[in-house]
Amino acid sequence: MKLKIKSSYRKGSDTYLLVLTNRIKESLKENAYFPKPTPELSVLEKAFLDFQAAKSVSGRNDMTLSSAKNDRKAELIGILDDLAGYITTTSNGDRTMLLSSGFDIAGIKAASQNLGQIEKLEVEIGPPGQAITRIKKVAGAKAYIHQCTPDPITSDSEWTSETIVESENTFTNLKSIAKYWFRVIAIGKGKQTVHSVLVSKVIQ
Structure with missing residues (x-):
């Protein structure tokens, strides 16, 4: 029986779609089996960020x-459909190639997710030019990437990142009276990651 990519992401929750898309993005980076994915990863990244925002x-x-969120979700699902078609054609049923894509495969139990979800991201505005990102510790997380970027968010946004073992971080030297977006990424074993929601704040 030929292995196939599951299409459960089409009817899954918003959180599941974001987690799956992030896993696919990370799995396809520098993947020798799929050197030129179609659509390109930059297209997937933009749709991911648009839906997340x-x-x-x-x-x-x-x-x-x-309604706008549902529109962005439909766009992301459409891109995943196209990407799944490319991977299906390229892999021609090869088990290893399919598994390397990050997609869930029908008939193969997904790897257990050792990483818990980020339930809530708190952003506290401190003295001028400062902001504190804070989440509850995530089960299975080895480190956290705290990130911020000026408004607006685009696929070309440059994120300031702090990779630390603490679930709280203080950003300094931010521009006063400017709107920033914040997020936290928890890192687990292998390529496991989970993202927080995006939170925007105006800096003092």
Whole structure:
């Protein structure tokens, strides 16, 4: 029986879609089996960031923001569909190649996720030019990447990153009266990562 990529991401939760997409992005970077993925990883990265940003600001009581989030989700799913088609054709059922893609494969139990989810990201504004990012410690995490970038978020945004073992970090030398976006990435064994939601704050 020929192995196939699961399409469960089409009906999965928002969080599942983000976790899966991030795993696929990391798995396909410098992957010798798929040297020229179609669509390109930059396209996937942009759709991932757009959906993540839309999800972070959407709410049940705002139909416009909720609709925008669903539009970004549909775009990301469409890109994953195209990417799954490319990987299916290129791998021609090869088990190792399929598993290396990061997609869930039908008939193969997904690797256990040792990394817990980031439940909430708190961003505290400190003295002028400072902001503190804080999350609860994540089960299975070996380190945390605390990141910030000036508004607006685009696929070309340059993130300031601090990789530390603590779940709290203080950013300094930020521009006053400027809006920044913050996120935290927990790192586990292998290529396991989980992202927080995006949070925006105006710096003092």
